[in-house]
Amino acid sequence: MTWFYEHYKGVSAVGVHTEKLLHESSSKFQSIKVFETTGHGRLLTLDDMVMLTELDEFVYHELLSHLALCAHPSPAQVLVVGGGDGGCVREVLKHPSVERVVQCEIDEAVTRVCQEFIPSVAGGLADPRCELVFADAVRYVREHPATFDVILVDSTEPIGPAEALFGADFFGDIRRALRPGGIVTAQAESPFYAPEVVRGLFAAVRPLFRHVHPYMGFIPTYPSGAWTFLFASDEASPADIRGEALDALDARYVNAAVATGAFALPAFARDLAGSPG
Amino acid sequence: MTWFYEHYKGVSAVGVHTEKLLHESSSKFQSIKVFETTGHGRLLTLDDMVMLTELDEFVYHELLSHLALCAHPSPAQVLVVGGGDGGCVREVLKHPSVERVVQCEIDEAVTRVCQEFIPSVAGGLADPRCELVFADAVRYVREHPATFDVILVDSTEPIGPAEALFGADFFGDIRRALRPGGIVTAQAESPFYAPEVVRGLFAAVRPLFRHVHPYMGFIPTYPSGAWTFLFASDEASPADIRGEALDALDARYVNAAVATGAFALPAFARDLAGSPG
Structure with missing residues (x-):
C-alpha cells in the first residue's frame, strides 16, 4: 500500500510501511486508525501518532x-x-x-x-x-x-x-x-x-x-x-x-x-x- | 526544504527534515550528500543511507x-x-x-x-x-x-x-x-x-x-x-x-x-x- 509517517515537531519522522487500512474512526477525543503493515504486524495510531505496532x-x-x-x-x-x-x-x-x-x-x-x-x-x-x-x-x-x-x-x-x-x-x-x-x-x-x-x-x-x-x-x-x-x-x-x-x-x-x-x-x-x- | 527519508528493507523508515542540500557527488564507491537540516545539524548520507547527523x-x-x-x-x-x-x-x-x-x-x-x-x-x-x-x-x-x-x-x-x-x-x-x-x-x-x-x-x-x-x-x-x-x-x-x-x-x-x-x-x-x- 503506502508509507505511514509520523512527523515529529517538523524535525524528525518515523515511517512504517503499511499494507491495508483495517479501521478508521473518530471518537469524541481523537481519530483512531489500525493498519496492517508489511513488517510490523498491526499498527495503531491516534491522531496520526504511532501508539503501538505489534513488532515492538x-x-x-x-x-x-x-x-x-x-x-x-x-x-x-x-x-x-x-x-x-x-x-x-x-x-x-x-x-x-x-x-x-x-x-x-x-x-x-x-x-x-x-x-x-x-x-x-x-x-x-x-x-x-x-x-x-x-x-x-x-x-x-x-x-x-x-x-x-x-x-x-x-x-x-x-x-x-x-x-x-x-x-x-x-x-x-x-x-x-x-x-x-x-x-x-x-x-x-x-x-x-x-x-x-x-x-x-x-x-x-x-x-x-x-x-x-x-x-x-x-x-x-x-x-x-x-x-x-x-x-x-x-x-x-x-x-x-x-x-x-x-x-x-x-x-x-x-x-x-x-x-x-x-x-x-x-x-x-x-x-x-x-x-x- | 523537504524530508529526507531512509527506507529500510521496505518495512521501516527514518526521516530527517532538511533545509538545504550543501553537497552532492559520486565517488568511485558511492554517492555522497551533505544536507543542512532543521533540527539535526548537518546530515551525511552515503548511497542515500544516513551515516551521521550532528545531533546524534x-x-x-x-x-x-x-x-x-x-x-x-x-x-x-x-x-x-x-x-x-x-x-x-x-x-x-x-x-x-x-x-x-x-x-x-x-x-x-x-x-x-x-x-x-x-x-x-x-x-x-x-x-x-x-x-x-x-x-x-x-x-x-x-x-x-x-x-x-x-x-x-x-x-x-x-x-x-x-x-x-x-x-x-x-x-x-x-x-x-x-x-x-x-x-x-x-x-x-x-x-x-x-x-x-x-x-x-x-x-x-x-x-x-x-x-x-x-x-x-x-x-x-x-x-x-x-x-x-x-x-x-x-x-x-x-x-x-x-x-x-x-x-x-x-x-x-x-x-x-x-x-x-x-x-x-x-x-x-x-x-x-x-x-x-
Whole structure:
C-alpha cells in the first residue's frame, strides 16, 4: 500500500510501511486508525501518532509494567492510567499476586477498536481480574486514595487530554492513591526530541517521592527510538527490583540485567532527569 | 526544504527534515550528500543511507571508541577501520595515552567532503597523531600483524564494499593485527530490523576471541534507533572498563553507569548475540 509517517515537531519522522487500512474512526477525543503493515504486524495510531505496532509494543509494555511489579514485594491492586490498548493489563496479569487491575482510559473507543483489531495486545482485558473504567483518570486517581500497590501511567503525548498527566498535581494525587510501599511508573517521552518534557516531568515529580529514578528503553516506532520512563516510590528503589522474578517471566525485553541496565542512563539524559534520589 | 527519508528493507523508515542540500557527488564507491537540516545539524548520507547527523553522532562515536579505550590499560596505537567522517578519530584523540591513530578508509572522497562540510566531526583528522590511509581495510589489517592496541570497526552496512567487514576471515585478521591485550569493537546493526546480521556477526566472531560481548546504544537516526556493538578481546572483558576514566571524559553519552548498562541487553537481543564468553 503506502508509507505511514509520523512527523515529529517538523524535525524528525518515523515511517512504517503499511499494507491495508483495517479501521478508521473518530471518537469524541481523537481519530483512531489500525493498519496492517508489511513488517510490523498491526499498527495503531491516534491522531496520526504511532501508539503501538505489534513488532515492538512488547518493549514499552514490559518496561512500564514489570520493573515496578517486581520491585513491590507482592502487588495485589494495580491501576493502569490510560493504556486503552490493553498492553499493560496483559503484562500485569502475568504476576500471580495481582488480584485486580483497573484500566482507567478516557476513550472507550480505543479499547473497543483494539479488542476487535489487535487481540494480541488487548486480549487480557477480558480476564475476570481486569476492571475497565472509561473515565478521566485525573479524577479517578483523586477519588481513590490509598488503593493501589502499583500505578502505571500509560499516557499519550503531553498535548490535549494527556497534558495533565505530566504535572505535579496529578503525581501528588498518584502518591495519595498508592498504598504503603506503592510504586508508580510513567512513560516520559524522548530525551533527544522532547528534552523539555523529560526535564519538566522529573522536576515536577522529584519533590513528591523519596525515590525518583529515570530509566530508558529501545522503542523503534516512537520518535528517536529512545524512550524515557519514570520510577517513583517512597519505599521502593530500583535496587529492590527482584532480578530473578524478571528472569522468571521469560519475557522478550526485561531480564535481571535490564533491571539495572535500564537505569544506567546516557550522560545527557541523566542530566535532563536530575540526580536520582 | 523537504524530508529526507531512509527506507529500510521496505518495512521501516527514518526521516530527517532538511533545509538545504550543501553537497552532492559520486565517488568511485558511492554517492555522497551533505544536507543542512532543521533540527539535526548537518546530515551525511552515503548511497542515500544516513551515516551521521550532528545531533546524534556523539552516541555512535563515543560508544564505539571509549568503552574499548577505557578497557585497555594504556592504548597507544589505534586503528579505525572505515569511519571516513573522522568521528572515531576525534574521540580516540581524547585519550592522552594514544600516540597514533590510523584511519583506514576505502573512500577518500568521504573524508574530504566531511573535512569541508562537517568540521565538528572531521576536525580531529588534522591532528599530528592521526594518520590517514585511503585503502581497503581488509588488506591493510592483514598486512599489519601485532600492531594495534585497539581497533574500532566503523563500517557501513554489510552490503557492497563493507560486506567483508562482517565475516570470520576479517575478524581473524583483526585478532592477528592486535598486540597482546588488544581489543576490538565493531558496529553491529539493529537487532530489531537486521537480526540476521547481529546473529551472523556474533556467530562468526565468538570462536575467535576469549571474550565476546554485545552492547547497545540509542541512535535516533539509524534504523530502529537501537544499535548493537561488538566488544571482543582475548585479555580484556567489559569488567575491565574503568568507569572513572569514562566519567573523566565528561562525555555526552558514556559514563561509569553506561560501562555496565550498555552490556545489559534486552532478552531478545541477548538471544541473537549468543551467550557472552
